[in-house]
Amino acid sequence: MAAPLEVIVTSDSGSQLWNCTVFDLHSGSSLLSYRGGNSSTRTLVLLNGEHLLSAQLGKNVINMWEIQRKDQLQQKMVCPGLVTCLTASPNGLFLAAGVAEAVYLWEVYTGKLLSVLSRHYQDVTCLKFTDDSSHFVSGGKDNLALVWRLSSVIQLDLSHTPEPRHVLSRHSLPITDLHCGLMGAQARVATASLDQTVKVWELSSGALILSVLFDVEIMSVTFDPCEYFLFCGGSDGNIFQVSLCSQSLSRDKSFQSDNDGNQVFKGHRNLVTCLSVSMDGTLLLSGSHDETVRLWDVQSKQSIRCLAHKGPVTNAIIVAAPANMFLPDSRPAVPLPRFSRHLHAPEGGESGEVCVRLGLYTQEDEQTYLQKADRLKYLMNAVTDKSVFGDGENTKVRVAELEEEVQTLKKVNKDLYDFSSQLLTKPT
Numbered sequence: 022m023a024a025p026l027e028v029i030v031t032s033d034s035g036s037q038l039w040n041c042t043v044f045d046l047h048s049g050s051s052l053l054s055y056r057g058g059n060s061s062t063r064t065l066v067l068l069n070g071e072h073l074l075s076a077q078l079g080k081n082v083i084n085m086w087e088i089q090r091k092d093q094l095q096q097k098m099v100c101p102g103l104v105t106c107l108t109a110s111p112n113g114l115f116l117a118a119g120v121a122e123a124v125y126l127w128e129v130y131t132g133k134l135l136s137v138l139s140r141h142y143q144d145v146t147c148l149k150f151t152d153d154s155s156h157f158v159s160g161g162k163d164n165l166a167l168v169w170r171l172s173s174v175i176q177l178d179l180s181h182t183p184e185p186r187h188v189l190s191r192h193s194l195p196i197t198d199l200h201c202g203l204m205g206a207q208a209r210v211a212t213a214s215l216d217q218t219v220k221v222w223e224l225s226s227g228a229l230i231l232s233v234l235f236d237v238e239i240m241s242v243t244f245d246p247c248e249y250f251l252f253c254g255g256s257d258g259n260i261f262q263v264s265l266c267s268q269s270l271s272r273d274k275s276f277q278s279d280n281d282g283n284q285v286f287k288g289h290r291n292l293v294t295c296l297s298v299s300m301d302g303t304l305l306l307s308g309s310h311d312e313t314v315r316l317w318d319v320q321s322k323q324s325i326r327c328l329a330h331k332g333p334v335t336n337a338i339i340v341a342a343p344a345n346m347f348l349p350d351s352r353p354a355v356p357l358p359r360f361s362r363h364l365h366a367p368e369g370g371e372s373g374e375v376c377v378r379l380g381l382y383t384q385e386d387e388q389t390y391l392q393k394a395d396r397l398k399y400l401m402n403a404v405t406d407k408s409v410f411g412d413g414e415n416t417k418v419r420v421a422e423l424e425e426e427v428q429t430l431k432k433v434n435k436d437l438y439d440f441s442s443q444l445l446t447k448p449t
Contacts, residue, residue, distance in 0.1 A: 027299060028052065028342045029306060030067070031314050032060035034078055035332015041065060041075065043346070046299065046339060049316070049326045053346070055086050062294060063106040063147055063198070065336035068129065069113030070343035071353040076104035076118070078335070083107065083118070087353055088346050098360045100125070106147050110154035115171070116360075117157060119145030124159050126174060132358035136174050140167055140185060147198050153205030156186070156224065160196035165189065166212045168224060187227030192216055198241045202248050211251060213239040219253050219263070233263055234275045240292050245302040245319070250282065252305060254293025260286035260307055260317075286317050288324045297339045308337030 025045050032041035039054035055073060064076035064083075073086045083098040106119040109129075116127045124138040124145055143162035150157045160166045166189035174183045194216035201224070202209045209230065210222045215238045221231040233251070241254035251263040264282025278285055291310035298305055298319075305317040310333040316326040345351035 025052075025342050027339055028346075029314070029316075029328075030065060030073075030336070030338050030340060031308060031328065031330065031334060032065055032075065032336045033312065033330040033332040033334050034059050034061075035312070036330070040084065041073070041336070044328060046304070046316075049328060056092055057084050057086075058082075059332075060084075060335055061104065062335045064104055065338060066107050066109045066116075067338075067340050067343070068109045068116065070341075071345070071355075072357060074107065074109070074116075075336070076100075076107050079103070081120075085357060088343050089349055089351050096357065096359070099362065101362065105144055108148040108150055108157070110150045110157070110171075111152055112154040114154065115150075117148050117150070119148055119159065119161075121145075122161065122163075124148065124169075127360050130355060130358065132360040134361045134364050136183060137364055138169065138174065138183060141165060143195075146196055149199055149201045149210075151201050151205050151208050151224065152203050155206050156201075158199055158201060158210055158224075160199045160212055162195040164192045164194060164196065164214070164216075166192075166196055166199060166210070166222075168210070168227060187222075187224075189220075189222055189227060189229075191220055191229055191232070192218065197239065198254075200243045202244050203246070209244075209248065211242045211244060213242040213253060215239075219251065221251065221265075230272065231265075232273045234273075235261060236276075238292075241294055241296045241307075243296040243298055245298045246300060247302055249302070250319070252296050252298070254296050254307060254309075256292040258287075258289035258291050258293060258309060258311065260289070260293055260296070260305070262286065262319075262322075284322055286322050286324075288315055288317075288327075289313065291333075294334055295337045297337060299339050300341070304339070306337050306339050308334030310334070 027046045029044040029046055030041055040057050040060055041055050042051055043053040044051055059078040060075035061078040066074045068074055071088055073088055074083055076083050081100045081102050083100060083104060085096050100120055102120045104118050104120055109116050114129055116129055118125045122139060122141045122143055122145060126136045128135055141161040141163050145159050145161045147160045148157060156168060156170055158166055158168050167185040168187040170186045192214040194214050196212050196214050198213045200211045206225055208224045210224050211219060213219045217235050217238055219233050219239050219242055220229060223230055238256040239253045240256055243252050249266055251265055253261040255261060261276055262284045267281045277283060289309040289311050293307050293309050295308040303319055305319050308314045312330045312332055314328040314334055314337045315324045318325050
């Protein structure tokens with residue numbers, strides 16, 4: 022059997038035999054299971070395609086597995102408090118966790134705790150990185166979503182307190198979930214709240230683009246990869262599909278099912294805790310407190326598969342299957358270090374060591390697109406002048422060689438023409 026391209030990874034709060042399970046996306050068959058406790062909501066993370074991480078339900082511990090070693094925890098990371106959410110940057114360099122009202126940020130390859138961001142006033146409920154790892158967004162029970170520029174958070178001056186790039190403050194009740202779209206710093210961000218609204222923001226400016234009001238509290242939210250649709254999981258078990266390409270789309274609207282793409286997926290009997298969409302945008306995955314995970318066909322709105330669990334589903338995601346997930350003898354390229362619990366002071370670290378961190382260069386003034394284009398043109402011209410035009414005898418010799426080659430090619434072309442003419446005019 023060939024390794025699947027995409028897999029489903031789920032966890033629930035009631036299983037006694039395993040923490041999380043891997044299913045085949047198209048057949049629904051169980052492929053792997055990882056042992057050791059239970060995972061809390063919004064904490065299941067695939068790190069760099071080589072490790073699986075999740076926060077222990079009801080404990081201040083993060084469990085870590087090597088992706089191919091399903092039966093053995095590599096290590097446990099003790100945190101200062103209960104981890105309410107966990108995420109990793111897509112480039113695999115940074116790990117962020119919400120602990121009470123603070124966001125903790127670690128450097129993966131050294132295990133150093135780089136920053137503790139205490140800008141929320143109540144517990145952090147959700148964390149997500151942008152696809153280019155340049156920003157991350159945190160949402161909390163204080164009704165706020167904060168946009169953080171990674172380069173401003175990673176700094177060596179401990180006297181400087183990082184500030185968020187934008188404060189998104191239009192919700193009136195706690196934020197339950199958020200999702201970052203594609204396009205890096207130009208992405209759109211969707212936030213869901215107990216105030217029965219989902220809001221879409223422009224990350225670069227912090228401006229509100231769209232606010233959709235529902236009849237129920239919204240517990241989960243996601244985009245499809247092309248951002249044609251917004252999927253919102255309700256507290257009543259329904260999943261609402263909002264079209265983002267409607268001709269009549271205004272900034273503030275109430276959800277109504279219609280023929281313009283606003284539809285409802287019906288099947289769950291309790292609140293929908295998590296949503297995920299396949300890479301091609303044709304399949305929607307949902308997890309619910311009714312102890313099931315459902316796979317939906319987006320076009321027909323039909324549930325094509327139901328995966329039963331032992332308790333309320335806490336996490337359900339569709340991910341690209343790592344190459345070594347099904348190779349028991351493989352090992353991670355870089356093993357995980359011991360993660361520090363103290364800011365800029367790793368346990369057992371050597372005094373006087375210097376750490377150069379990626380991303381610090383972006384703190385400088387960024388060039389405009391025109392400046393970058395001028396710089397690129399200058400470099401291209403410099404290379405052309407040096408390699409083609411040059412100076413001295415070397416250039417003259419090269420020009421002579423090229424002229425001789427041109428004459429040779431002209432002769433070959435003439436011979437081919439004469440030969441073709443003779444063939445065409447030869448009497449049959």
